[in-house]
Amino acid sequence: MIYFDNNDTTQLHPDVLEAMLPFFKEKYANPASLHNMGLEADSAVDEAREKVAGLIGAKPKELIFTSGATESNNLAIMGSARARSKRKHLIISAVEHASVLNIAKRLEGEGYRVTKLPVDGLGYVSPDSLRDAIDEDTFLVSIIHANHEIGVIQDIKTLADITHERGAWFHTDAAQALGKIPFIVGDLGVDFASFNGHKLHGPKGVGGLFINRKTRPRRLMEGAPQEFELRPGTENVPGIIGFAKAIEIAVRDREEVAAYLKPLVKRLADGLSAIPHTFLNGPPPEERLPGNLNVTMLYIEGEAILMHLSNREICVSSGSACSSKSLTPSPVLTAIGLIHEEAHGAIRFSLSRFNTIEEVEEVIKKTVDVVELLRSMTAFIPELHSERQGGKGFYRER
Ligand SMILES: *Cc1c(COP(=O)(O)O)cnc(C)c1O
Numbered sequence: 473m474i475y476f477d478n479n480d481t482t483q484l485h486p487d488v489l490e491a492m493l494p495f496f497k498e499k500y501a502n503p504a505s506l507h508n509m510g511l512e513a514d515s516a517v518d519e520a521r522e523k524v525a526g527l528i529g530a531k532p533k534e535l536i537f538t539s540g541a542t543e544s545n546n547l548a549i550m551g552s553a554r555a556r557s558k559r560k561h562l563i564i565s566a567v568e569h570a571s572v573l574n575i576a577k578r579l580e581g582e583g584y585r586v587t588k589l590p591v592d593g594l595g596y597v598s599p600d601s602l603r604d605a606i607d608e609d610t611f612l613v614s615i616i617h618a619n620h621e622i623g624v625i626q627d628i629k630t631l632a633d634i635t636h637e638r639g640a641w642f643h644t645d646a647a648q649a650l651g652k653i654p655f656i657v658g659d660l661g662v663d664f665a666s667f668n669g670h671k672l673h674g675p676k677g678v679g680g681l682f683i684n685r686k687t688r689p690r691r692l693m694e695g696a697p698q699e700f701e702l703r704p705g706t707e708n709v710p711g712i713i714g715f716a717k718a719i720e721i722a723v724r725d726r727e728e729v730a731a732y733l734k735p736l737v738k739r740l741a742d743g744l745s746a747i748p749h750t751f752l753n754g755p756p757p758e759e760r761l762p763g764n765l766n767v768t769m770l771y772i773e774g775e776a777i778l779m780h781l782s783n784r785e786i787c788v789s790s791g792s793a794c795s796s797k798s799l800t801p802s803p804v805l806t807a808i809g810l811i812h813e814e815a816h817g818a819i820r821f822s823l824s825r826f827n828t829i830e831e832v833e834e835v836i837k838k839t840v841d842v843v844e845l846l847r848s849m850t851a852f853i854p855e856l857h858s859e860r861q862g863g864k865g866f867y868r869e870r
Contacts, residue, residue: 474831477787478671479620479648479764479822484714485673491717492675495710503707504696513709520716524680527723528665529656536681536699537712541647542571544666544681545614547703548643549575551689552612552664553584556641559611561585565597566807567624568616569645573803576614585609592870594755595624595808602634610640617649617665621791621804621820622754623764625653632661641687647671647679651722652730652762663687667719669711673824674718678711729825730762736823736832740765743836745866747843753805753818756867763823768810772846774818780842786835789820 475483495516501509503517518532525532538544549562549572564576566588580586587605589597597615606613613635618625632642643664649655650665651672657665664687668679683689683702695704722729737757744750749770754760769777774790781788791802801815810818821835 474786474827474835476821476823476827476831476835477789478824478827479623479761479820480789481670481676482673482824483826484675485718485721487721488674488714488717492710492714495713499709503709504698517707517709517712520712523716524719527719528650528682529658530682531685533700534657534683534685536683536703537707537715538679538681538699538703539677539708540670540679541569541645541666541668543703544668544679545569545571545643545645546575547681547689547692548664548666548683549612549614550579550692551702552641552643552687553579554690554692555688556611559609559640561587561607561609561611563587563589563602563605563610563613563640565589565591565615565626567591567595567597567619567622567804568614569620569647572614572616572645589615591624591807593809593868594759594870595619595622595804596755596870597626597631599627599630599634602631606635606638606640608638610635610638612641612643614643614645617644617646617655617660618653618761619754619804620648621802622766622808623648623760624754625649625759625761628660628662632663636661648761651719651726654726657682657684664689669715669718672718672722675711675714678708678715680715725825732825733762733823733827736827736829737763737765739829740821740823740832740836741866743832744839747840750843751864751866752868753808753810754868765821766805767819767821768814768817769819769843770814770817771850772843773816775816776846777817777819777839777842780846781835781838784838784842786838788835789822791815791818791820 501513503514521532525535576586589601615631628644635642641663644662646665647668650667663684665682670676691702698704744767753766778790801812805815
């Protein structure tokens with residue numbers, strides 16, 4: 473199998489598994505217990521917290537462990553709404569993950585005003601659009617750091633500064649950013665940042681939320697006083713240990729992995745750009761999240777390409793991982809201006825440190841074959857797109 477779906481999830485790094493094993497076997501106590509075994513588990517969790525906090529430039533008290541980025545996003549957004557109940561306006565972008573889009577939708581149902589900032593043709597949020605949208609009623613601005621579908625990286629520092637001028641809090645969904653691009657909370661000026669383990673070779677079902685000590689969201693669940701009374705429930709000790717180890721490795725090897733992936737992605741982009749009527753969604757490779765490419769192949773369905781590649785032992789995603797089981801096109805792709813047919817022809821290739829150049833060659837070859845096969849079975853109407861994206865070459869413009 474060739475796995476090119478690393479923005480969906482990743483394989484566990486062997487060192488992460490090694491670090492977790494003792495906490496499944498002999499070190500299984502509840503960190504809340506007062507006996508020796510409990511104390512040992514408690515200090516392991518504390519150490520993990522210190523480690524992760526140190527790697528993102530935070531204080532240990534500013535980091536809580538959660539079940540993943542979905543929960544962290546919910547807690548940051550809903551918890552801020554509850555904590556600052558006098559303000560009734562939320563700002564997000566049009567290219568957020570479903571866990572942000574849908575909690576925003578819930579707030580809208582409760583009577584909140586939600587502004588969804590548009591993006592340009594490459595997926596960038598403009599600081600001016602934030603300046604125009606924000607007002608004294610805004611309690612939070614939530615903008616994704618590195619996009620899971622098209623790899624666009626937002627200028628978080630500028631957006632956070634504008635937000636603070638108006639007294640609102642700033643949250644970023646950094647699930648794809650941490651460990652892949654520089655991530656220090658102080659440099660970015662964020663009040664909240666969401667992470668998870670499984671996007672960076674750590675375990676699933678565990679993540680974190682950075683909470684600047686000047687802010688405090690309201691907890692969403694009631695229970696025992698774990699995680700500074702913000703997130704009750706017995707800690708996922710093996711998960712937390714694995715999460716911390718995964719971040720440690722990712723941050724340690726970040727530049728080396730990015731340098732390793734660069735020629736692989738370049739070769740993949742070159743190989744795919746040779747297919748006629750094909751274009752890249754999002755910014756050029758040198759500007760985007762390492763390892764990520766998203767390509768529309770016109771006149772065929774992304775799902776069909778995905779299934780044919782899957783039959784040839786290659787794993788990729790169509791349009792959006794989250795909408796791949798439904799017929800609605802990805803909101804990220806429609807936000808950058810694609811019409812339905814263009815969004816439906818999109819395939820995301822996402823590589824990790826465990827992929828190789830030989831795999832890239834294999835994927836290019838099989839994708840060329842599959843596209844040829846599928847197009848030979850489709851009514852081919854180039855006129856449909858000559859005026860649109862298809863006529864503009866492989867690389868896009870803002
Ligand atoms: C994967 C992902 C999430 C959801 O994370 P889970 O840990 O699976 O809940 C949220 N945001 C982004 C950008 C993601 O890529």
